Amino acid sequence: MSSKGTVAVVGIGRMGANIARRLREIGYDVTAVYDVESGVAQVVAAELGASAAQTLSGVTASADTILTVVSDDAAMLAIFSETGDSLLDGANGKLFVNCATLSPGIHVEVERRAEARGASSLEACMASSIPQARAGTLYLMAGGRPETYERALPMLEGMSTALRYIGPAGSAAQVKALVNMVMNSNTAALAEGLGLGDALGLDLGMLREVFAQTGANSRVLETDGADMQAREHDVYFSAAHAAKDSGIALELAREHGLELPVAAATKAQYDRMIALGLGELDKSGVAELTFPGRATSRL
Amino acid sequence: MSSKGTVAVVGIGRMGANIARRLREIGYDVTAVYDVESGVAQVVAAELGASAAQTLSGVTASADTILTVVSDDAAMLAIFSETGDSLLDGANGKLFVNCATLSPGIHVEVERRAEARGASSLEACMASSIPQARAGTLYLMAGGRPETYERALPMLEGMSTALRYIGPAGSAAQVKALVNMVMNSNTAALAEGLGLGDALGLDLGMLREVFAQTGANSRVLETDGADMQAREHDVYFSAAHAAKDSGIALELAREHGLELPVAAATKAQYDRMIALGLGELDKSGVAELTFPGRATSRL
Numbered sequence: 001m002s003s004k005g006t007v008a009v010v011g012i013g014r015m016g017a018n019i020a021r022r023l024r025e026i027g028y029d030v031t032a033v034y035d036v037e038s039g040v041a042q043v044v045a046a047e048l049g050a051s052a053a054q055t056l057s058g059v060t061a062s063a064d065t066i067l068t069v070v071s072d073d074a075a076m077l078a079i080f081s082e083t084g085d086s087l088l089d090g091a092n093g094k095l096f097v098n099c100a101t102l103s104p105g106i107h108v109e110v111e112r113r114a115e116a117r118g119a120s121s122l123e124a125c126m127a128s129s130i131p132q133a134r135a136g137t138l139y140l141m142a143g144g145r146p147e148t149y150e151r152a153l154p155m156l157e158g159m160s161t162a163l164r165y166i167g168p169a170g171s172a173a174q175v176k177a178l179v180n181m182v183m184n185s186n187t188a189a190l191a192e193g194l195g196l197g198d199a200l201g202l203d204l205g206m207l208r209e210v211f212a213q214t215g216a217n218s219r220v221l222e223t224d225g226a227d228m229q230a231r232e233h234d235v236y237f238s239a240a241h242a243a244k245d246s247g248i249a250l251e252l253a254r255e256h257g258l259e260l261p262v263a264a265a266t267k268a269q270y271d272r273m274i275a276l277g278l279g280e281l282d283k284s285g286v287a288e289l290t291f292p293g294r295a296t297s298r299l
Numbered sequence: 300m301s302s303k304g305t306v307a308v309v310g311i312g313r314m315g316a317n318i319a320r321r322l323r324e325i326g327y328d329v330t331a332v333y334d335v336e337s338g339v340a341q342v343v344a345a346e347l348g349a350s351a352a353q354t355l356s357g358v359t360a361s362a363d364t365i366l367t368v369v370s371d372d373a374a375m376l377a378i379f380s381e382t383g384d385s386l387l388d389g390a391n392g393k394l395f396v397n398c399a400t401l402s403p404g405i406h407v408e409v410e411r412r413a414e415a416r417g418a419s420s421l422e423a424c425m426a427s428s429i430p431q432a433r434a435g436t437l438y439l440m441a442g443g444r445p446e447t448y449e450r451a452l453p454m455l456e457g458m459s460t461a462l463r464y465i466g467p468a469g470s471a472a473q474v475k476a477l478v479n480m481v482m483n484s485n486t487a488a489l490a491e492g493l494g495l496g497d498a499l500g501l502d503l504g505m506l507r508e509v510f511a512q513t514g515a516n517s518r519v520l521e522t523d524g525a526d527m528q529a530r531e532h533d534v535y536f537s538a539a540h541a542a543k544d545s546g547i548a549l550e551l552a553r554e555h556g557l558e559l560p561v562a563a564a565t566k567a568q569y570d571r572m573i574a575l576g577l578g579e580l581d582k583s584g585v586a587e588l589t590f591p592g593r594a595t596s597r598l
Contacts, residue, residue, distance in 0.1 A: 182491070200470075
């Protein structure tokens with residue numbers, strides 16, 4: 001199979017590694033991987049037949065497209081630093097595809113820095129998780145210039161079965177912040193309904209069935225309802241992450257003069273989980289705060 | 300067609316009248332109707348070939364089963380008064396089927412009063428609206444003694460295509476309060492997501508599509524999302540009703556020592572609608588509080 005193109009991956013956590021595996025599988029030449037934890041990068045590099053790059057400029061030199069999946073805003077600004085070792089070195093003509101969930105303004109700034117060096121930058125915001133990354137079935141929302149989106153499209157279509165162009169850089173991050181803000185509120189509300197049902201001595205299996213058949217139905221009822229009942233909070237999307245994303249959305253609201261009291265009450269619940277040492281539970285763990293006797297029994 | 304039995308209906312609002320139409324259509328002999336607004340009762344009585352009863356004792360005398368659909372707790376206690384004109388007069392052997400949404404304790408009290416007179420009482424709590432009442436496709440949750448449920452079952456099956464026995468008297472009202480509490484919170488959360496999306500200049504049709512495909516999806520997104528965007532708040536389930544039902548649930552929580560901050564923040568939003576004179580909008584009208592510039596423009 002002839003190569004579909006060269007790609008390097010920065011940030012080899014579980015998402016980054018699985019995207020790299022997928023791209024290699026469908027015919028991309030994965031030239032280099034890079035991670036601040038160089039041991040992790042070496043293991044994945046060996047598996048994929050890529051080099052474990054020692055410098056960011058080396059990553060950029062190795063491929064036409066550089067895909068980034070870092071953990072937060074600060075890490076993103078660091079790899080696109082305007083001084084020192086940076087992905088921007090020798091970036092003329094390169095395409096950056098940025099998959100981390102970041103504050104919207106960071107995508108605008110990275111696009112500005114990339115274009116100043118003659119490169120292109122696209123945000124490709126993911127609303128799904130590890131298995132979808134490996135299978136190439138991510139839900140992806142893109143933000144950036146239309147022509148940059150067109151350039152990235154063949155690769156994005158290899159990563160995603162649900163791809164959507166949202167608008168300019170940062171707009172996909174805005175949409176994801178809104179999705180997660182509403183999801184978090186629905187989750188906290190569901191935990192309250194089930195917790196009160198438990199206090200009333202109702203059969204919670206029955207109650208979840210009634211919720212599913214009525215106006216109380218929601219996606220989080222499907223994904224988190226049984227886990228709340230069973231206290232199974234293995235992390236899929238952590239409470240700390242929920243607090244962060246609701247916080248990004250509330251900051252956007254503040255900037256626009258909007259008050260969102262339900263989102264604020266929800267964020268306070270996730271902040272309370274963090275304060276109680278429960279921040280690394282799954283977001284379904286908010287039920288530990290609303291079921292009678294639970295929060296104290298866990299501590 | 301031979302009669303399936305005699306039934307009288309107390310409370311001839313749109314729900315009560317449509318249940319009466321349905322029961323007549325499927326072979327029940329609707330003997331009498333009663334309403335505090337006697338003019339309304341006379342019109343429906345004439346349509347159905349029933350009598351417009353002048354007294355509550357006359358209602359009870361007219362039928363084996365008396366179906367009640369009144370507006371609130373006080374009206375329910377009034378028609379089951381232990382003094383003066385009352386459905387309890389001559390109630391020995393009668394079956395009361397009570398469809399209003401009430402505080403759970405009221406159903407317990409009505410059952411007690413009915414049984415003291417040798418009658419049976421069942422709560423039949425509705426989680427759907429006018430068209431379903433007319434078509435016999437209500438979502439019905441029953442609370443009361445199992446033998447009373449069995450006795451009422453043929454009639455309930457004529458009213459409902461989704462019938463569920465919950466438990467003792469009052470338990471169906473508890474479940475409905477929980478359904479509506481969660482539904483109201485999801486509604487207020489959705490209004491915040493769409494309102495912030497509007498402030499950010501996002502395409503709200505696109506945003507609703509993304510919500511529908513992700514963890515933000517919910518039944519209220521389907522029923523209320525487009526209405527929030529279009530400001531179409533013709534009442535189906537009023538903001539005042541939402542405040543009342545969330546209030547019932549929060550009172551149950553208080554009695555059990557639970558704090559439910561998201562439900563409390565939601566109730567405060569619906570209370571704010573009432574204070575702004577918006578209580579008779581549909582619950583989707585909570586978007587008037589969260590979209591930039593709306594609440595003030597409406598006043």
